[in-house]
Amino acid sequence: GAGVSQSPSNKVTEKGKDVELRCDPISGHTALYWYRQSLGQGLEFLIYFQGNSAPDKSGLPSDRFSAERTGGSVSTLTIQRTQQEDSAVYLCASSSLDRGRIYSNQPQHFGDGTRLSIL
Amino acid sequence: GQQLNQSPQSMFIQEGEDVSMNCTSSSIFNTWLWYKQDPGEGPVLLIALYKAGELTSNGRLTAQFGITRKDSFLNISASIPSDVGIYFCAGQGGTSYGKLTFGQGTILTVHP
Secondary structure (H helix, E strand, O other), X not given: OOOOEEEOOEEEEOOOOOEEEEEEOOOOOOEEEEEXXXXXXXXXXXXXXXXXXXXXXXXXXXXXEEEEEOOOOOEEEEXXXXXXXXXXXXXXXXXOEOOOOOOOEOOOEEOOOEEEEEO | OOOEEEEOOEEEEEOOOOEEEEEEXXXXXXXXXXXXXXXXXXXXEEEEEOOOOOEEEEOOEEEEEOXXXXXXXXXXXXXXXXXXXXXXXEEEEOOEEEEEEEOOXXXXXXXX
């Protein structure tokens, strides 16, 4: 498709289980981002990929959270031993690299997110 | 860390009225963006601003990048019911390239 695709759209799981969330960025976009949005809140940055490397993972809240990207395309966000406070919408965005601007990429385009509920 | 203060938190207006919302930051940004989010969907980009002092329009939307690089506003003229949603400002750049720092959002309700 033309936009950022995320799966699953909804995930309900029990506390303590591991979950994997998937993001397919827009074709050709080298930059990929994960954000988390709690109910009624703004988006909170988690991790940024440029290609397959993650130069900024400062937003990952704990070592239970990890992410990888392979082939410069699909990314997976993994949450181990889920806790109730992990319940949120997890959003993925992608953008192309703007070589004309230092410390900036082209605007980020978002998927519709995965709504994660931990029971 | 960097924080964005977005105001107002919510607005209730009549169809046809103009709307204004703004964001201020404790730190400078190289890029300001405004997004709209509808329920169950991801944020959709409305306007991107790249230069201090820049004023950009997109239809009924107008946004400005503050001259100090620490603030931005978004105006919506002649509001219509489909303008309903949550509007977010976001800043990019400075010391941490790539990531966006978001405001808390402005919930807009438009009464027909």
